[in-house]
Amino acid sequence: MKIQQLRSLSEVARRNLSVSAAAEALFTSQPGISKQIKALEEELGIELFARHGKRLTALTEPGRAVLAIAERILAEAANMKRAGEEFANEKLGSLTIATTHTQARYALPKAVAAFKRRYPDVQIVIHQGNPTQICEMVVRGEAEFAVATEQIALYPELVSLPCYQWNRCVVVPARHALAKVQPLTLEAVAKYPIVTYDFAFANRSLVEKAFEQRGLKPKVVLTALDADVIKTYVELGLGVGIMAGMAFNAKRDQGLKALDASHLFESSTTRLGIKRGAYLRRYAYEFIELFVPHLPRSIVEPTVMGAEGSRYEL
Numbered sequence: 003m004k005i006q007q008l009r010s011l012s013e014v015a016r017r018n019l020s021v022s023a024a025a026e027a028l029f030t031s032q033p034g035i036s037k038q039i040k041a042l043e044e045e046l047g048i049e050l051f052a053r054h055g056k057r058l059t060a061l062t063e064p065g066r067a068v069l070a071i072a073e074r075i076l077a078e079a080a081n082m083k084r085a086g087e088e089f090a091n092e093k094l095g096s097l098t099i100a101t102t103h104t105q106a107r108y109a110l111p112k113a114v115a116a117f118k119r120r121y122p123d124v125q126i127v128i129h130q131g132n133p134t135q136i137c138e139m140v141v142r143g144e145a146e147f148a149v150a151t152e153q154i155a156l157y158p159e160l161v162s163l164p165c166y167q168w169n170r171c172v173v174v175p176a177r178h179a180l181a182k183v184q185p186l187t188l189e190a191v192a193k194y195p196i197v198t199y200d201f202a203f204a205n206r207s208l209v210e211k212a213f214e215q216r217g218l219k220p221k222v223v224l225t226a227l228d229a230d231v232i233k234t235y236v237e238l239g240l241g242v243g244i245m246a247g248m249a250f251n252a253k254r255d256q257g258l259k260a261l262d263a264s265h266l267f268e269s270s271t272t273r274l275g276i277k278r279g280a281y282l283r284r285y286a287y288e289f290i291e292l293f294v295p296h297l298p299r300s301i302v303e304p305t306v307m308g309a310e311g312s313r314y315e316l
Contacts, residue, residue: 007042011038011069013035021058048064049064050065095125097283098145099148104229106130110293121285134153136275140276140277148274149274150273151273154274159277160277161275161278162274164272164273167269168269168271168272169247169270170245172191172242173242173250173259173260178259185265188212195242198226198232209267233245233249276302278308279308282306
């Protein structure tokens with residue numbers, strides 16, 4: 003039994019039984035993937051997949067059991083590699099973070115700068131995506147952890163730890179009529195076209211929920227994956243923006259005005275997502291504490307490893 007056989011099984015299952023997609027992800031050929039799976043089936047004496055001709059149609063019952071074991075073996079193999087790197091040179095290596103644009107642009111920079119001063123020879127890689135994409139990166143082992151407001155808690159493979167709470171602002175041109183409305187109301191906001199986050203961001207549902215509870219149907223004219231795009235189109239007069247308050251900077255965003263909307267919408271919690279049972283190098287724990295001081299290693303590590311009574315909430 004070889005690790006490559008287990009990787010082939012895992013990737014095919016993850017890619018909705020597409021051998022071609024699995025081959026592309028593993029930088030190999032379709033015949034190579036098929037050969038690895040067939041060899042594993044012959045060694046185990048069972049069929050892992052049901053087939054229709056050459057096409058895989060489903061995991062068999064023994065296939066599901068073997069897949070679960072294979073995933074654990076692959077996770078431990080990745081842990082072993084990280085442990086080796088840790089003891090070979092504790093100040094060299096890389097740290098990969100998966101996050102959304104808003105977190106990468108507005109929440110993470112101070113922690114990244116402080117970390118680089120402490121570990122100048124550790125390469126930091128930041129992958130951006132929507133919440134689903136970044137959670138999948140962590141599940142696949144392509145990133146040590148994810149930072150996002152949405153989706154993390156929906157993945158049973160991930161431990162979800164709270165970082166901080168935030169709320170929204172309404173962004174308008176400096177002399178917009180809404181800037182004179184005191185207090186700001188949902189009824190007043192709903193009179194204008196709205197520019198806000200894309201449907202991929204679950205926290206948008208909190209915005210929709212607030213309007214629905216007031217019996218309002220706002221006209222959303224543009225959705226975007228990041229706050230900078232929202233601000234750009236507000237500047238162009240397309241509508242008023244609803245976005246994370248942290249993404250507005252009065253010095254940078256001259257010509258625009260942010261109106262506090264924390265009384266209009268429920269607050270959201272940004273979370274840290276780490277794969278259950280993952281081995282993190284010491285500097286990864288240090289980065290987490292630089293970013294979220296109330297999450298030291300003494301809290302994070304037992305939670306990731308599944309220690310009883312280790313759940314933590316704000």
